[in-house]
Every structure is written in C-alpha cells, then in structure tokens.
Amino acid sequence: MSAPDPGAERHHQRTRYRVTGMDCGSCAAKIETALGRVHGVHGVGVSVPAGTVTVTHEPSLSPDAIVQPLSALGFGVSGSEAGTADRAQSAGSGDGHDHGHDHRHGAGDGAWWSTGKGRLAIASGAALVAAYALGKLVPATESWAFLLAMAVGLVPTARRAFAAARTGTPFSIEMLMTIAAVGAVVIGATEEAAMVVFLFLVGELLEGVAAGRARASIQGLTKLMPDTALVEVGSRTRSAPAASLAVGMVILVRPGDRVAADGVILSGESALDEAPVTGESVPRRKGEGDAVFAGTINGDGVLRVRVTAAARDNTIARVVRLVEEAQESKAPTERFIDRFSRFYTPGVVVVAALVAVLPPLVAGGEWGDWIYKGLAILLIGCPCALVISTPAAIAAGLSNGARRGLLLKGGAVLETLGGITTVAFDKTGTLTEGRPKVTDVVAFERPEAVVLTLAAGLEAGSSHPLAKAILAAAQQRGLPSPAATETVALPGQGVSGRIDGHRLVLASARAAGESVALTPAQAERIAVLNAEGKTVSVLLEDGVAAGLLAMRDEPRDDAKSGLAALRAIGIRSLMVTGDTAATAKAIAADLGIEPRAELLPEDKQRIVRELQARGERVAKVGDGINDAPALAAADVGIAMGGGTDVALETADAAVLHGRVGDVAAMVLLSRRTMANIRQNITLALGLKAVFLVTTVIGVTGLWPAILADTGATVLVTANALRLLSLRS
Incomplete structure (x- = not known):
C-alpha cells in the first residue's frame, strides 16, 4: 500500500493515529496491508520511528473501521494527533487483546519491564526456568513442562499470526515463528521450542527498546517547551499554560526562561540561545521588532513578546510534525527493500519446505533431521533485520538533521542529496x-x-x-x-x-x-x-x-568556508541572481564562485534544467519565495531561513539557521546515512547467509537460528542509531 496520494487528499479526509507497539518494518507492512483492505481507505502512510499511521479515507468511514484491524493485530491506538488529524479515536482496553498482548504498549511508554512486551518476555522466561526445575525434579513431566512453558509465549504470538493472515499478511514473522515452534514439538524438540519462543520474545523486546530510543530522539524536541508562561493582563502578569497561548497575547520572558511561543519582541533587548531550535551555537542579540522562537533560552534581559503562533503551530511543533511526515515518505532504497521482502519471505518458506522434504524423499535422509533443519531455516529467514535496515537509518538521519537545524522532508530527499554534483545558490539572503x-x-x-x-x-x-x-x-x-x-x-x-x-x-x-x-x-x-x-x-x-x-x-560570515566545504567533497557551486552583473561579479570574486546575473525566476529554472540535461544532479538553495520555480525544478530544493514559515514549509529541505556551510553538512549526512544503510543490508543478509549454510550442513540448529535473526535485528538497529550522535 502506498503513501497517501496528494491528489486524493483534496477529496478525502486525512487522519493521523498514534499507534503503540509498532517497532519494526514488519509491523508497518502488516498495518499497511490490513488497512489497505478496508473499504473506504485510499492511502496509508506508516512511520515506525514516529509511531504514527496516517490514513487517507472517505469522510463517511467510521473511526472503528480503522481502529479495529489495528487492535486485532495487537497494536494499541491512543488517538489521532492534534492539529494533524481530523478526529480522534481510542481503542478500548477491554477488547480481549490486553491479556499477554505484547503489542499493546510500546517500549517507549515506560521502563521495559513494565511494558506488555517486557511482561510477556519475563513470564516466558520464568516459565522456562520453572520447566527446567520441574524436569530435574520429576523427569517424567519434562516434555509437558516445556510444552506449557512454550505455550506461555506462543499463544499470544500465534493469535497475532492468524490475525495478520486474516488481514492479508500470511507470511508474517509471527507465523514463521509459530510454524517453527509447533514443528519442533512434533519432532520431539520441545525444550528447544520453548527456548526459541523465549528468545524470540526477548528479540521483540530489544526491538521495542531500540525503536523507543529512536522515537524519543525527535520527540525530545517537544520537551524544550516550558509548561507555563507569564501573560500580561492589563498592568499585571499571570501564569498560564504555554499550550493555551493564542496569537496576539503578550508574554513576559525573564532572564534564564525558555521562550514559550513564537513571537515578536515588543520591548527589551537580550541575547537568546537558539541552539535548541536552529543549532546555532552562539547566542544572538535581539531587540524590539526581532522575531523569537519557541524553545529558545533568554539570556540577560527581560523581554515583552507578542505571540505570533499558537502552540500547535510554533517552530518546534512544526519541525516535529514535518520530520514525522518525512519519516512516512519512503526512500527509493526502502521501497525496493519492501518489494524485495514481499517475495523474500514466501521464498524462504519454499526453501525451508524443500530442505525438509527433498533430502528424505530423494536421498533417503532422516525425516527428523531434515525437518529440524527446515524449521531452522524458517527462523533464519525472518525478514525483520532486512526490512528495518533502511527505515531505521533514514529515521535516525532525519532526526539527527532536525536536531542540528537541517530539516529534510523525507527519505527520498535524504537519499538524493548524497548524489548531488552541483549546488546553485541564490545571492541575496542566501550567500549574503x-x-x-x-x-x-x-x-x-x-x-x-x-x-x-x-x-x-x-x-x-x-x-x-x-x-x-x-x-x-x-x-x-x-x-x-x-x-x-x-x-x-x-x-x-x-x-x-x-x-x-x-x-x-x-x-x-x-x-x-x-x-x-x-x-x-x-x-x-x-x-x-x-x-x-x-x-x-x-x-x-x-x-x-x-x-x-x-x-x-x-556575504554571510561563513559563505566562503561553506563553499569551500562543498568543493572539498567534490561539489561545484554556482551563483544565480537577479542582481546586476557588476554586483554579482564582485560578490562572486570575493567568494570564489561562478556568477550568473540579471536573471528572472524563469531564467533560474532554465539554468537548473540545462545543468540536469548535461547529467548534473542539482540542488537549488534560495529563500523559498522568488526562487520557487528553480527550487521545484531542482533534484533537491533547499530553503534558507531562520525558522520562518517559508523555510519550514517550502522546498524539499530547509537550513533553519541560514549557514551556507550546512548545505555541505546535509550532503555529508546523506552520504553517511546511505553508507549506514549499505552496512545494514550487508549485515542482515550476510548473517542469514552464514547461518543458512551452517544449518544445512548440520553445524547450527534452532537456537542459533533465532539468535541470528534477533542478533541481526538488534545489530542493524544499533548501527542505525549511531547516526543520532553524528555531529559533522
């Protein structure tokens, strides 16, 4: 199921739901498939890192029709997000899915042991220990003890497997796990079956913890907002919730306070630390008439600020919302992996069946041995590590960029930036x-x-x-x-x-x-x-x-060094401006850049098209208004701005604090993210290939198989999360 179609949204309603327990690419695939089968749904966009599902649907479709399939799959739906959805709906807890249902709570909702996944893994582990103890004390009950221990974890897993099958995903990881565990019991490997189920649950728990950390990286921005603000009422001030501030109100910001809303300074002068919003390390001196952003820290003066944006529309809220929407936009590599996994998983089932059946039929092999190997291959083939390899890295890259003032609107933009060969800069307000x-x-x-x-x-x-x-x-x-x-x-x-x-x-x-x-x-x-x-x-x-x-x-203070940084990574720069030839030539000579002057907006677009016709991949950097045609024509349009609406809402990406050097930083972030994705795919497929061979030749069995899958998923996620700490 593809992301919502922009054309369809003109005629249909668009609702975003918060979904708990959605921690990997397989979860996203099941949700897309299940909701895609609901009559009246026209598009589904899933963001695992943000924990959101955006549904484009007929206005007459009831919320229950959307929530019910998610609840059946074991996910919790906490409601639609204020400001980005049109209605909220909460899935009740009394629907028969709360008992032992590990998807009911996301790992990020509290300490891992207090979540549904944590409780189920602990219960399964305790049952496994009890089975070992009982087996030693009363050997005759050993197989039954392990069968019961296995059931503790397998029953809720099997319920999710069959729910997924009913909603269009027959080859889910839960189904592979269920087949493998039941098969192991049939051939008498009850102890191994119980251990494999426990290891599977531990793996899911680790996935949830990792996903929760990635999710918190961008949501942490919302914690920059103060809870209250001092609002002027006549000649006095009163404390009010920051969320209740409305456009036109006047607030007082004392030294050391965080600014509670976007606004304009009416009186006062102070140095403001804008690093939380723009990444700018040096505080900026601001006075009457200057704009201030929510979440920034007031330095040494008292400021009276007129509010210009409500809480849901302030700079931080928009950044968080735009990054979450960007995470729903899949990169080309991610779309390829999704398509590949649709054939990969059924292919694994076929290979496992052939390994279990052909050797005994053709070469007289032992049925028990080869069925065991076939079951192990089923576990090795679980696609989680492969499916999460790309979105985990993309989400970490997008979050890292947002925290550094580099806003990229989607995985496709992040992926494309790494291949840019030429950057065309506007002059006024961009290089200057x-x-x-x-x-x-x-x-x-x-x-x-x-x-x-x-x-x-x-x-x-x-x-x-x-x-x-x-x-x-x-x-x-x-x-x-x-x-x-x-x-x-x-x-x-x-x-x-x-x-x-x-x-x-x-x-x-x-x-x-x-x-x-x-x-x-x-x-x-x-x-x-x-x-x-x-x-x-x-x-x-x-x-x-x-x-x-x-x-x-x-020129901006960092214009010359920013252009030099682009040259250092092999990217050519060009100035395109409507200013006079003399002015453009003089500025270009100072900066060491080729000028094209006295251009109309359509001329800038023509130059971008000409560069592309020569095989160049072009990024256009401008202010997002008079450069709109060229921004749209470029492979990537980048808006320069200081957190303004234009900078946030136009183009494919935005440099929030207006540093020329951040264009090179964006390209480097893209290249490092793509390198991380290649590492993840190699790691995921490489581990599976190694264990596939060792399983067929009889070196490894069920335990190492599930450890290989869990280990690969955790390693891939941990590798992606390294991007969160990237600084340059």
Whole structure:
C-alpha cells in the first residue's frame, strides 16, 4: 500500500493515529496491508520511528473501521494527533487483546519491564526456568513442562499470526515463528521450542527498546517547551499554560526562561540561545521588532513578546510534525527493500519446505533431521533485520538533521542529496545577509566620522534598508545622530534637510553628479566602488560634496568556508541572481564562485534544467519565495531561513539557521546515512547467509537460528542509531 496520494487528499479526509507497539518494518507492512483492505481507505502512510499511521479515507468511514484491524493485530491506538488529524479515536482496553498482548504498549511508554512486551518476555522466561526445575525434579513431566512453558509465549504470538493472515499478511514473522515452534514439538524438540519462543520474545523486546530510543530522539524536541508562561493582563502578569497561548497575547520572558511561543519582541533587548531550535551555537542579540522562537533560552534581559503562533503551530511543533511526515515518505532504497521482502519471505518458506522434504524423499535422509533443519531455516529467514535496515537509518538521519537545524522532508530527499554534483545558490539572503551594510565611508571636505554622523541625522526615523544600514553603522561606531529639520524625501534621488544651519543632501551618485560638479578623483572613486557592486550615496553640504558612503549586501560570515566545504567533497557551486552583473561579479570574486546575473525566476529554472540535461544532479538553495520555480525544478530544493514559515514549509529541505556551510553538512549526512544503510543490508543478509549454510550442513540448529535473526535485528538497529550522535 502506498503513501497517501496528494491528489486524493483534496477529496478525502486525512487522519493521523498514534499507534503503540509498532517497532519494526514488519509491523508497518502488516498495518499497511490490513488497512489497505478496508473499504473506504485510499492511502496509508506508516512511520515506525514516529509511531504514527496516517490514513487517507472517505469522510463517511467510521473511526472503528480503522481502529479495529489495528487492535486485532495487537497494536494499541491512543488517538489521532492534534492539529494533524481530523478526529480522534481510542481503542478500548477491554477488547480481549490486553491479556499477554505484547503489542499493546510500546517500549517507549515506560521502563521495559513494565511494558506488555517486557511482561510477556519475563513470564516466558520464568516459565522456562520453572520447566527446567520441574524436569530435574520429576523427569517424567519434562516434555509437558516445556510444552506449557512454550505455550506461555506462543499463544499470544500465534493469535497475532492468524490475525495478520486474516488481514492479508500470511507470511508474517509471527507465523514463521509459530510454524517453527509447533514443528519442533512434533519432532520431539520441545525444550528447544520453548527456548526459541523465549528468545524470540526477548528479540521483540530489544526491538521495542531500540525503536523507543529512536522515537524519543525527535520527540525530545517537544520537551524544550516550558509548561507555563507569564501573560500580561492589563498592568499585571499571570501564569498560564504555554499550550493555551493564542496569537496576539503578550508574554513576559525573564532572564534564564525558555521562550514559550513564537513571537515578536515588543520591548527589551537580550541575547537568546537558539541552539535548541536552529543549532546555532552562539547566542544572538535581539531587540524590539526581532522575531523569537519557541524553545529558545533568554539570556540577560527581560523581554515583552507578542505571540505570533499558537502552540500547535510554533517552530518546534512544526519541525516535529514535518520530520514525522518525512519519516512516512519512503526512500527509493526502502521501497525496493519492501518489494524485495514481499517475495523474500514466501521464498524462504519454499526453501525451508524443500530442505525438509527433498533430502528424505530423494536421498533417503532422516525425516527428523531434515525437518529440524527446515524449521531452522524458517527462523533464519525472518525478514525483520532486512526490512528495518533502511527505515531505521533514514529515521535516525532525519532526526539527527532536525536536531542540528537541517530539516529534510523525507527519505527520498535524504537519499538524493548524497548524489548531488552541483549546488546553485541564490545571492541575496542566501550567500549574503539579505540586508545592506555600510562598507566604506570616504572623506572629501569633512572627516569620515562627521560624514557618517550627518548622514545618520538625515536618515533618522527612516525605514528604508539603506537608511537602516547608515544608522546601524553610526550606532556601531558610537556616533550621535543629530536631529535634522526640514527633512524632505527626494523621490528617486535621496533625502535633504538641515543640521546646525547647514543644508544637507544625501543623494545617489548620479543625482549628486547632476547637481554639483564632482572632481575627476571623486568620480573615479565612485566608479571603483560601483564596480565592486556597491551602492554609493554622496553627502552634499551647502552645495559641496563633503564625502560619500558605499553600501553593499555583504556575504554571510561563513559563505566562503561553506563553499569551500562543498568543493572539498567534490561539489561545484554556482551563483544565480537577479542582481546586476557588476554586483554579482564582485560578490562572486570575493567568494570564489561562478556568477550568473540579471536573471528572472524563469531564467533560474532554465539554468537548473540545462545543468540536469548535461547529467548534473542539482540542488537549488534560495529563500523559498522568488526562487520557487528553480527550487521545484531542482533534484533537491533547499530553503534558507531562520525558522520562518517559508523555510519550514517550502522546498524539499530547509537550513533553519541560514549557514551556507550546512548545505555541505546535509550532503555529508546523506552520504553517511546511505553508507549506514549499505552496512545494514550487508549485515542482515550476510548473517542469514552464514547461518543458512551452517544449518544445512548440520553445524547450527534452532537456537542459533533465532539468535541470528534477533542478533541481526538488534545489530542493524544499533548501527542505525549511531547516526543520532553524528555531529559533522
């Protein structure tokens, strides 16, 4: 069953359920098959790491029709997720599935011994010990004791096996286990049958513990949110649950507090530690008008913040939701493994049957020996390790990325990134800061400090980006901004006014040249600055050029090192921008990147298509708005942003803290994840191949067979979980 069809969702309802006890790829396959057979269901998306099942269905379909097949398979359904589903439904505990049903509780719901899986494994182990003791004390009861010990674990396993068979999965791991255990009893290997069932339950418990750890890695982000917030009501404040905050409310954030909601600072200034949300290690100084994100930590100042997003829509909630949705999107390798396993498991059953039957029929072998070997092959062939090899690594990679501010929307994106050969960067706001800065202050008739001071006085109160750059430069140098009078905006030219009785004009170089005579040296200096891609404003004082200021949108601090990191891993970079050729050439020369300038959005898309036609695999990095056509055309579209809606909701991936170097980090994460997947597949199939040979030649039997399967599953999961601790 495929993931929900986007086209179908326009006409059908989409509901996401939290499912407990879903710990491996085989669980996911059973759920997809069972729900796919329900009339009125049009799509099923399963995320094992997130513990969610998303169902696209007819609006008239009752919740019971979806919950009942899951309950029959032994899974617990705790309800649909708020904000991402349309209705909730809880599966009751009194449905006959709670007694000894190890899927009823996920490993992550508490200590392992308190879960259904833990209790069943403990009961089976205790029964096995009791059977050994009884067999020693009363040898005549030994076989019956082991038969009863086996039944403790096999009965609930067999019930799940037959439930899976009824819902379309006849070759489930539980069915293979049931056949092997019953077969072992038939040929008199009762003690081994009991031990194998116990080892199987221990293996399932270990799978649950590992899956719970992977699930907690991304859900742990939600713990960054404080429980309460200080809400302003009139002139007083009151404590309120953070979950109850609504858009427009004003909250007070004290030093050391976590910010309880996304918002905008109304008053106050402080350094905010944004590492929990963006991965940025250095606290950022923020003041009035700046955006703050839920979960970040306030440093040294008191802030009044107006809430801009409710709890379910804040940055952390969206990141968690988007990562969970991404985990439902299967990578090409994962889809291949799923298809392969559909033929692999029935193939194992056929091989096991042939091994059990052919040697006695054709070569006169002992029936008991060869049936035993056939049963062992059934256990060796359990597909859990193979099926979990890819999704476990993909989920760990996605979670690791999210915790480092690298948001990748699905396994397919994560897999594709590793093969990228060219990255096309937008300039403004991507390679550069996205706002101009004063780069040069040149004195003609007045000292540099006076030129900057007078220019700041003229621009005081203006919201124009160039005016903000001048005011910021003056503030940075500790210069005053004297109040100007009679200020007048000169459309297309600049601004004029009076300071200390002097008439001042801050005009573009062209407008200044038309109103006063610039010397050849002054004109040459302006031409040089223009050639460097800088915007030049000339300060005229009483009709004389007193000096000039040059401004440019400067490269991000890590732009040069980020591009170098891409070159180091064999990836070519390209700048595609709508800015002028002179500006693009100047910035590109600083960064060591090839520029393509004066492009419209459709031109950027055309360049991406041309690169792809030459066999390149292209990633497009932009702001997610004016680069939309190119982002969509690229093999992977990456949005730059600081946790904004655009950065989170558009493109295939997002760099939340806007570091150019994180593009290379994304590619490396992809490559390491794919290497991990290859290791997992080799480990899963290699162990099975070794034990298949040793079983056929009589070296190993039932115990090593189930240990091989359990061991391979645990090793594969543990190997995937190594990706969670990846730092660079």
